[in-house]
Amino acid sequence: MPEDIKRGAGPRPxxxxxDNSATTPLDPRVADVMCPWLGPVFGNPSSLHxxxxxxxxxxxxxxxxxxxxxxxxPPEIVYTASGTExxxxxxxxxxEPYEPGDCHIVTSSVEHPAVLETCRYLQRRGVSVSWLxxxxxxxxxxxxxRELLRPTxxxxxxxxxxxxxxxxQPIADLAAIAHEHGALFHTDAVQAVGKIPLxxxxxxxxxxxxxxxxxxxxxxxxxxxxxxxxxIEPQVHGGGQERGRRSGTENVAGVxxxxxxxxxxxxxxxxxxxRLVELSDRVIMTLAGAVPNTYLIGHRFxxxxxxxxxxxxxxENQALPLLLALDDQGVAVSSGSAxxxxxxxxxxxxxxxxxxxxxxxxxxxxxxxxxxxxxxxVDRFLDVLPGVVGSLRPVGSDVLLRK
Ligand code: PLP
Numbered sequence: 001m002p003e004d005i006k007r008g009a010g011p012r013p014x015x016x017x018x019d020n021s022a023t024t025p026l027d028p029r030v031a032d033v034m035c036p037w038l039g040p041v042f043g044n045p046s047s048l049h050x051x052x053x054x055x056x057x058x059x060x061x062x063x064x065x066x067x068x069x070x071x072x073x074p075p076e077i078v079y080t081a082s083g084t085e086x087x088x089x090x091x092x093x094x095x096e097p098y099e100p101g102d103c104h105i106v107t108s109s110v111e112h113p114a115v116l117e118t119c120r121y122l123q124r125r126g127v128s129v130s131w132l133x134x135x136x137x138x139x140x141x142x143x144x145x146r147e148l149l150r151p152t153x154x155x156x157x158x159x160x161x162x163x164x165x166x167x168x169q170p171i172a173d174l175a176a177i178a179h180e181h182g183a184l185f186h187t188d189a190v191q192a193v194g195k196i197p198l199x200x201x202x203x204x205x206x207x208x209x210x211x212x213x214x215x216x217x218x219x220x221x222x223x224x225x226x227x228x229x230x231x232i233e234p235q236v237h238g239g240g241q242e243r244g245r246r247s248g249t250e251n252v253a254g255v256x257x258x259x260x261x262x263x264x265x266x267x268x269x270x271x272x273x274x275r276l277v278e279l280s281d282r283v284i285m286t287l288a289g290a291v292p293n294t295y296l297i298g299h300r301f302x303x304x305x306x307x308x309x310x311x312x313x314x315x316e317n318q319a320l321p322l323l324l325a326l327d328d329q330g331v332a333v334s335s336g337s338a339x340x341x342x343x344x345x346x347x348x349x350x351x352x353x354x355x356x357x358x359x360x361x362x363x364x365x366x367x368x369x370x371x372x373x374x375x376x377x378v379d380r381f382l383d384v385l386p387g388v389v390g391s392l393r394p395v396g397s398d399v400l401l402r403k
Contacts, residue, residue, distance in 0.1 A: 015330030016377045020370030027216040033260045037253035045250050059250050062259025069262040071199035078224045078245045083190035083211030084114040086224040090186045090207040091118045093232030094155045100126025104152040108132040108140045109353040115188050137299040138167035138354050149181040156185050160192035164336050164350040165298030166307030175204035194265030206230045217261030221254035276306030276369050279378050290386045306369030309336045314394035316363035325388040336364030
């Protein structure tokens with residue numbers, strides 16, 4: 001751990017932040033609307049007096065702003081404390097009412113742990129789970145879905161866009177196939193909401209999870225869209241908030257922030273997406289000349305704007321040294337492997353599902369841009385990367401030297 005963090009001086013702000021898939025900086029316009037609710041203005045939205053009614057109005061305004069981004073109606077939005085909680089509520093909430101043996105879920109092999117681990121938990125409780133394969137770009141196979149569906153399939157859950165490689169899934173097709181077989185369709189859209197258009201009705205989505213901190217909103221706030229056809233069993237019991245679907249006093253400042261983040265994303269999405277595509281295309285084009293051993297992982301076009309997962313021939317297995325060397329130069333990116341404070345440097349299950357071997361599944365960098373990524377940030381990354389890549393010893397050089 002760096003000395004300044006150990007000493008409690010607080011982390012040094014990264015000079016160039018290219019890890020927007022991990023979390024996004026809070027938009028100052030979001031902070032502005034949240035601030036009063038963290039200070040002078042307060043109230044329990046369930047209280048009947050004026051102070052409480054004002055808090056209720058703020059909570060409901062946030063709900064309407066979010067519903068509008070998704071093409072939903074406000075009562076279909078259930079606030080949660082995270083994207084992870086929204087995923088748990090969707091999966092466990094649908095499966096729980098069924099007898100063991102009477103519930104089958106189909107999900108993909110590239111889901112975030114919030115879905116993967118919840119499915120494994122449900123498996124231990126008697127729910128059958130099938131895993132959809134993906135191709136080399138990370139796209140799920142529609143014909144496999146048709147083969148996996150059974151009369152007891154209650155839910156198909158496939159993420160809207162992948163958090164490692166950025167590949168966007170054919171959501172409308174997946175939902176249509178699920179519905180043909182009488183199953184509901186859930187999508188973990190934590191990475192996609194606010195970046196690409198997602199209209200729940202046009203796409204046929206029954207349940208959709210999202211998280212405020214991925215769209216320049218606050219951390220610790222999420223939501224689950226629950227369409228009319230879906231009945232979920234509550235997982236948090238208590239005072240009956242959120243129409244009985246998720247008890248607990250609402251995080252007023254948080255949901256006010258989520259609402260504003262949703263409104264800004266809706267207003268700015270087309271321009272912002274075009275800007276991010278241009279920036280990431282510039283990275284790809286420049287690296288093709290400057291670092292010729294670079295390759296792009298994930299779908300070339302059906303990919304989140306500003307999301308790049310990069311591999312480097314010869315530097316397989318070196319994601320961690322690459323990440324740390326860039327960090328030393330003031331550039332914050334993440335590894336495309338499962339590499340994190342919790343998982344060390346395990347190979348990525350996403351890359352493994354895409355057909356990468358165990359060595360290559362450790363060797364990628366995830367570079368993700370956001371609203372506050374400037375052209376100068378990209379220039380700095382492009383200046384620093386060739387030197388960093390050049391300074392690392394290629395995989396297998398030990399073996400070659402020993403020969
Ligand atoms: N799902 C996906 C695809 C994610 O990328 C993440 C976070 O990275 C989550 C779920 C979890 O969201 P949260 O951090 O709000 O729990």
